[in-house]
Amino acid sequence: MHDLVRAHTSTHTPPSLHPHHLDAAQTRLLNHYTETTGQAHEHLAALPGQAVPPRFTGRQDALRWLDAERANLIATVTHAATTGYHTHTARLGTALARYLLWRRHLADWVTVATHAHTSATHLTPHHQASTATILGLALQEVRRFEEAITAHQHARTLYQEAGDRHSEGMAWNNLGLALRAVRRFDEAITAHQHARTLYQETGDRHSEGKAWGNLGNALQEVRRFDEAITAHQHARTLFQELGDRHGEGTTWNNLGNALRAVRRFDEAITAHQHALAICQDMGDRNGEGRAWNNLGLALQEVRRFDEAITAHQHALAICQDMGDRHGEGTTWNNLGLALRAVRRFDEAITAHQHALAICQDMGDRHGEGMAWGNLGLALREVRRLNEAAQCWEQAQAAFTDTDDLDNVEYVAGLLRGLPPPPEPTL
Structure with missing residues (x-):
């Protein structure tokens, strides 16, 4: 509560006001925030x-209200959780999830999701499962993947016990995302295949599209690119038929990555441009940043390096503006590659150093390996060979830790290609 509001309330509240009047007022306030947030969420999720609901004129109006009320909403969730309003806490935690993800208020999301899941222990198994799902998704975004896996497994078990096949599919889908993040790719593929099958059985074509898209991303990780392209095309078709512009934009971005992997670069550029236009139209800044970043990578492949640098700079500005540290680290790394291609070696070295510091700060061991490897390449260009070798040794250790054997061998080849150190003179 703002200090002025608190002072006004203290002055104008009669001392004789009965506690049940205060409880009733508090309940009205919680009802207002819970119902209005739910209505805003419906606008964000609507096809x-x-x-x-008529409360808002559209998605942008709902976003403006959520932006204005965010601090109050987070405080409301905390207050409701600590004063025993468990149903309000669980409902608010669920309704805020999509907004907090879109705006990348990740610390707030973890706080809200944790309160919601704790409150749900006082409610039904369905509440416990749905809030475990929200908590797992929030934990993934802050890279607490093992905890996220546990949360999604808990949700899956509860849905299986309840015989809720559709929600079980959702839990499998989310579990697959967390498994892919810790490089358990075969398990992730299986999880997304389970999700896809369950959605097909229950006739949920929209969620089936999400499962196809996530399956495509997992297939890319094990270099099954043709299957990945097919999966993304299935997802795109479903989203287009259903009129889900946001889902379509995400799928164009994923499809572009798969097309780039099989050297269909012009198609990849077009795909990322579609993704960029849709994300800008939808007000999805996070998706826009990813589209700029991936567009930059595709442009590098056709040697349009100046355009690529501009694209990565756009992505970097968005990540920094939204406080997306992981995205920022990835973008610094990609920007460094483009700078090295145009022989701006000192700037490239600085970019990879930024990427390295962020990955180390976030505990992203695989990203750290990428940054070490690319930093070594930039240092080699300016003949700082001993430093380059040290970077590649660090990269090799990081890739070994994350079982990325392809990159282990690649870095070993870089080390073998260095000239031998000079013989000592006597």
Whole structure:
């Protein structure tokens, strides 16, 4: 509560006010925030033509209200959780999830999701499962992957016990995302295949599209690129038929990555441009940043390096503006590659050093390996060979720790290609 509001309330509240009047006022306030947030969430999640509450004129109006009320909403969740309003806490935690993800308020999301899941222990198994799902997704975003896996497994078990096949599919899908993040790719593929099958059985074509997209991303990780392209095309078709512009934009971005992997670069550029336009139209800044970053990588492949540098700079500005540290680290790394290609070696070295510091700070061991490897390449260009060798040794250790054997061998080849050190003189 703002100090002025608190002072005004203290002055104008009669001392004789009965406690049940205060409880009733508090309940009205919690009801207001819970119901209005739920209505805002419906606007964010709605497909074209789907009925939405009249409280807001559209998605942008809902986002403006959520932006203005965010601090109050987070405080409300904490207050509701600590004063025993468990149903309000769980409902608010669920309704805020999509907004907090879109705006990348990740610390807030973990706080809200943790309160919601704790409150749900006082409620039904369904509440416990749905809040475990929200908590798992929030934990993934802050890279607490093992905890996220546990949360999604808990949700899956609860849905299986309840015989809720559709929600079980959702839990499998989310579990696959967390498994892919810790490089358990075969398990992730299996999880997304389970999700896809369950959604097909229950007739949920929209969620089936999400499962196809996530399956495509997991297939890319094990270099099954043709299957990945097919999966993304299935997802794109479903989202287009359903009119889900946001899902379509995400899928164009993923499809572009798969096309780039099989050297279909012009198609990849077009795909990322589609993704960029849709994310900008939808007000999805996070998705826009990813699209700029991936567009930059595709442009590098056709040697349009100046455009690539501009694209990565756009992505970097968005990541920094939104406080997306992981995205920022990835973008610094990609920007360094483009700078090295145009022989701006000192700037490239600085970019990879930024990427390295962020990955180390976040405990992203695989990203750290990429940064070490690319930093070594930039140092080699300016003949700082001993430092380059040290970087590649660090990269080799990081890739070994994360079982990335392809990159272990690649870095070993770089080390073998260095000239031998000079013989000592006597």
